[in-house]
Amino acid sequence: MITQNFGNAIKEVQLTAKDFQSSQEVKWCPGCGDYSILAQMQRVAPTFEVSKENFVWVSGIGCSSRFPYYMDTYGIHGIHGRATAIATGVKLSNPNLSVWVATGDGDALSIGGNHFIHTVRRNVGIKIILFNNKIYGLTKGQYSPTSEQGKKTKSTPFGSVDYPFNPLRVALGVGATFVARSIDREPKHMQDMMKKAAEHNGTAFLEIYQNCNIFNDGAYANLTEKETKAEHVIILEDKQPLVFGNNKDKGIVLDGFTPKVVSLADGKYSINDLWVHDENDLSPVRAFILTQFTELDDFPTPLGLFRKEVKPTFEDLVDEQINELKALKKTSTFDEIIGGGNTWTISGNGK
Amino acid sequence: MIEKIEKKVQKLDDVTVRFAGDSGDGMQLTGTQFSTSTALFGNDLSTLPDYPAEIRAPAGSLHGVSGFQLHFSSNDIDTPGDSPDVLVAMNPAALKVNLKDLKKGGTIIVNVSSFDAKNLQLAKYESNPLEDETLKGYNVVQVPMTKATFHALDEVAVSMKEKDRCKNFFALGLMFWLFSRPIDGTVKWIEDKFKSKPLILEANKKSLLAGYHYGEMTEVFTTRFFIEPAKLPPGKYKNISGNEAVALGFIAASYKSELPLFLGSYPITPASEILHELSHYKYLGVKTFQAEDEIAAMCSCIGAAFTGSVSVTTTSGPGLALKMEAIGLGVMTELPIVIVDVQRGGPSTGLPTKTEQSDLFQAVYGRNGECPVCVLAAATPTDCFTLAYEAVRIAIKYMTPVILLTDGYLAQGSEPFRIPEESEMPEIINNIVKPGDEYYPYSRNENLSRPWALPGTPGFEHRIGGLEKSHIYGHVSYVPENHEFMVNLRQEKVDKIQQEIPDIAVRGEQEGDLLVLGWGSTYGAINEAVTRVREQGYKVSQAHMRYIYPVAPNLGNVIKNFKRVLIPELNLGQMATIIRSKFLIEVLQLNKVQGLPFKASEIENHIINLLGGKQ
Structure with missing residues (x-):
């Protein structure tokens, strides 16, 4: 329940998903994973304890960046790669707003890589939702910085040769205070992650694996199809051991810095031997190791909150400094401000 | 004990002095201090700093020479002077680089202590110009500044290197005496600046006084000069540079508009001082954001303008080029943002510390699409104040980005600034919509300006962005006729700003x-x-x-x-x-x-x- 102030009238309002649906027709390709992300956000936003007028959605360029047009909140559809920079200006200028960024793998990690790392480094209190489909969709199918090596696309007919980015690892590497992953086909999980991101004070980085059914269909099929999902996904839950598999018969142990997939069926390991996930882990090292799983053979892909940390936000530190300085100086008049310093006066007849 | 020597005092109307030395010799500081004292004395003045892009070029070399020119007068003056009457040369390289600019028969005050074989060679002098015909026709005054400074600091327990670094204060003291300037301002400045380093404080102060007394007590100078205060319009004055004036203009605009000031900027020569200056005003709630790059600086301004701040960014030519796409977004979203371009020599990195007016095309035409932006250009250092304020006023009234062009010459040059009263500043009218008002994001008022609905205001949730928007409602629109209409509308709006502009005055005959x-x-x-x-x-x-x-x-x-x-x-x-x-x-x-x-x-x-x- 939100208390809203309409001019003089104060109303108790229970917002619903419908309140967050704009009048604009949604124009993603039929079957696109973006629909699910939008639907979950509209469903879960009313639970954030934020008045509707205090939401600002900011985006860059790409399919995902049309997102703000479909949310009935304040919003800016920005330019390619710059969403986090625009959002930083919004948040600094008015820290009371709940500022969300919708971005894609090209937007955030290629053209916007610089802004992304600096926003995370500063711990600006905004939420970054990365729609990662491992392809450039809006420009019709070129490989992206998260495409796997060897990817054959229009711009790489013989396969890409670059090594891809691991977005969560990039974020952890620059000191992210909230790092999580979800997937378009798991609505409940996605809602849960969005809610956790909303509650985080600082930069919340949520990567959502999203299927581009036109240019990269099936990129995450192993993680979404019934037959393969259990073997390929591991759900991270706080204080719970890392277990996965069709019969919950596999787990992860940590041997020094080396993770190992072990069987719980052959009697060698029990559930008590497994790595227990701690989302508030003081060190980012284990979260870093978790990000490696997607690059290791036979390892499941972790979904969930990898790690969060309590750390003062950029905008709070900025305001704190300003308030300290304000307290030292008394309110100044125009003349005190503009006419301060070494001055001299010339009277009516010259000096 | 030397007898006090009677000195003649000669009245002058107008003098141009140039201080020149190594870039590490503190010439900019010396020049600035001389300017401040001259301003406080009441002369009109105009300054021209000229320094290399390298912070510490090799000592004694020709390309490491840094200069500061100051023109001061008992009359109203417009320029830092064509050619100096007096050149203070701290070493042979400074003499060689600056001699060609000196007025015929002008005075050269050299630090003779530095005219040794090594420095002469570094300056590429084959023989000592003080001993050959090079300086024939000039009035050359040889002062052993380094030696005299060391002598004055005999008792002060600082290193030889520190003592050597005090010689610019000796030169400054000497010039204060020569031109009958008050010395107290600089003494106070030294006392403030070196509060925490008492020995350095003592060394600098002693050097300054030693220079002053050197003029008084030795026979090197027989005449000192006096320049009467200028008859400027009545008012309270201070000496400011163009960059300081821009910063103050923004502060004034924020004060008057009662909107918070946000600066998103990335350091770049010669604009960085505006960022530095505004960072001192945090006590007023000013938010200065040193972004990760020029693009982020501009984009943060878009966010801050959307949110209701007086939103400004500062840069130079290469930075303006980087900001262009985001300025286009500012035009499309019709947000009030001021972009200051302190022009420097281009193209590319060009001449970072030098002045030029070559960003005009870039400012007027430099964006993709039909993308009109209001452009202003300051005429003098103090005009930077007036036009920074004016740029904010126009940006907010018309909901549009405004580019303010200044340049290295204005930015670093200084002159007396008559401090205006608050009541002299024009009103800054904004279009902020209040809860309950009728609101469409792209509706227009009589100036074709759109309303400003700030996030946090219930009922006005709306989306803006770089895609073409429909007239009045502001929804994404690809309708051909709407696009043409909006292109014309944006142009018409910027053209309408002409109604704010006073007629241009013609000095002299009107035809x-x-x-x-x-x-x-x-x-x-x-x-x-x-x-x-x-x-x-x-x-x-x-x-x-x-x-x-x-x-x-x-x-x-x-x-x-x-x-x-x-x-x-x-x-x-x-x-x-x-x-x-x-x-x-x-x-x-x-x-x-x-x-x-x-x-x-x-x-x-x-x-x-x-x-x-x-x-």
């Missing part, structure tokens, strides 16, 4: 043979040149543009009243091209692209040649 039309920072040199030729009896008129896009309403008529129009500018003729295309007339050009401002004499001679010596 005739020759109009000298200037824009931006060339004002001082043109004004001085026109004064000189008019004094010689030539009929020459002058007009100066500060509003570049749109132009003053009467500009076309003014131009048509003259047979010929001459546009002096520090580029290859960018304004000449704009004026030609706008008014379909031929214009004459006078161009200089050396990274240096015009000398008044260059414009003066050009005008006289044009008029064939006919008065």
Whole structure:
């Protein structure tokens, strides 16, 4: 329940998903994973304890960046790669707003890589939702910085040769205070992650694996199809051991810095031997190791909150400094401000 | 004990002094201190710092020479002076680099202690210019500044290196004596600056006083000079540079508009001082954001403008190029943002510490699509205050980005600034919508300006962005007719800003043979040149543009009243091209692209040649 102030009238309002649906027709390709992300956000936003007028959605360029047009909140559809920079200006200028960024793998990690790392480094209190489909969709199918090596696309007919980015690892590497992953086909999980991101004070980085059914269909099929999902996904839950598999018969142990997939069926390991996930882990090292799983053979892909940390936000530190300085100086008049310093006066007849 | 020597005092109206030394010698500091004391004494003044892009070029080398020129007078003056009357040269390289600019028969005060074999060789002198014919015809005063400084600091327990670094204060003290300037201001400055380093404080203060007494007590100088205070309009004054003036203009605009000030900026020469200066005003709630790059700086301004701040960014030519796409977004979303371009020599990295007016095309035309932006150009360092304020006023009233052009010459040059009263500042009208108002994101008022709905206001949730938007409702629209309509509307809105612009004034005859039309920072040199030729009896008129896009309403008529129009500018003729295309007339050009401002004499001679010596 939100208390809203309409001019003089104060109303108790229970917002619903419908309140967050704009009048604009949604124009993603039929079957696109973006629909699910939008639907979950509209469903879960009313639970954030934020008045509707205090939401600002900011985006860059790409399919995902049309997102703000479909949310009935304040919003800016920005330019390619710059969403986090625009959002930083919004948040600094008015820290009371709940500022969300919708971005894609090209937007955030290629053209916007610089802004992304600096926003995370500063711990600006905004939420970054990365729609990662491992392809450039809006420009019709070129490989992206998260495409796997060897990817054959229009711009790489013989396969890409670059090594891809691991977005969560990039974020952890620059000191992210909230790092999580979800997937378009798991609505409940996605809602849960969005809610956790909303509650985080600082930069919340949520990567959502999203299927581009036109240019990269099936990129995450192993993680979404019934037959393969259990073997390929591991759900991270706080204080719970890392277990996965069709019969919950596999787990992860940590041997020094080396993770190992072990069987719980052959009697060698029990559930008590497994790595227990701690989302508030003081060190980012284990979260870093978790990000490696997607690059290791036979390892499941972790979904969930990898790690969060309590750390003062950029905008709070900025305001704190300003308030300290304000307290030292008394309110100044125009003349005190503009006419301060070494001055001299010339009277009516010259000096 | 030396007897006190009687010194003659000679009255002068007008003096130009140049301090020159190694870039590590503290010449900029020396010049600034001399300027401040001169300003406080009440002279009119104009300064021109000139320093290399390298922070510490090799000591004693020709390319490491840093200079600071100061013109001060008992009259109203416009320029830092064409050629110095007095050159203070701290080493042979400084002498060699600056000698050619010195007035015939001018005075050279050299630090003779530095004229050793090594420094002479570094300056590429084959023989000592103090001993050969090089300085024939000049009044050369040899002062062993380093030696005298060491002598004065005999008892002070600082290192030899520290003592050596005090010699600029010796030179400053000597010049204070020579030109009868008060010394107390600099003493106080030293006491404040080195509060935490008592020995350095003592060393600098002693050196300053030693220089002053050197003039008084030795026979080197027989005459000292006195320049009466200038008769400036009544008011309270302070000496400020163009960059400081820009910062103050923004502060004033934030104060008057009662909106918070947000600066998103990335350091770049010669604009960084605006960022530094505004960072001192956090106690007023000013938010300065040093972004990760020029693009982020501009984009943060878009976010801050959307959210209701007075949103400004500061840069130089290369940075403006990087910001262009985001400025286009500012035009499309119709948000009030001021972009300051402190122009420097280009293209590319060009001449970072030197001045030029070559970003004019970039400012007026430099974006994709039909993308009109209001452009202003400051004429003098203190005009930077007026136009920074004006840029904010226009941006907010018309909901549009505004580019303010200054340049290295204005940014670093200083002059007395008459501090305005709050009541003198024009109102800043905003279009902020209040809860309950009728609201459509792209509806228009009588100025074609759209309403400003700030996030946090219930009921006005809306989306803006770079895609074309429908008239009034602001939804994404690909309708061909709507696009054409909106392109025209954005143009019409910026054209409408012309109603804010005062008519351009013509100095001299209102019609005739020759109009000298200037824009931006060339004002001082043109004004001085026109004064000189008019004094010689030539009929020459002058007009100066500060509003570049749109132009003053009467500009076309003014131009048509003259047979010929001459546009002096520090580029290859960018304004000449704009004026030609706008008014379909031929214009004459006078161009200089050396990274240096015009000398008044260059414009003066050009005008006289044009008029064939006919008065």
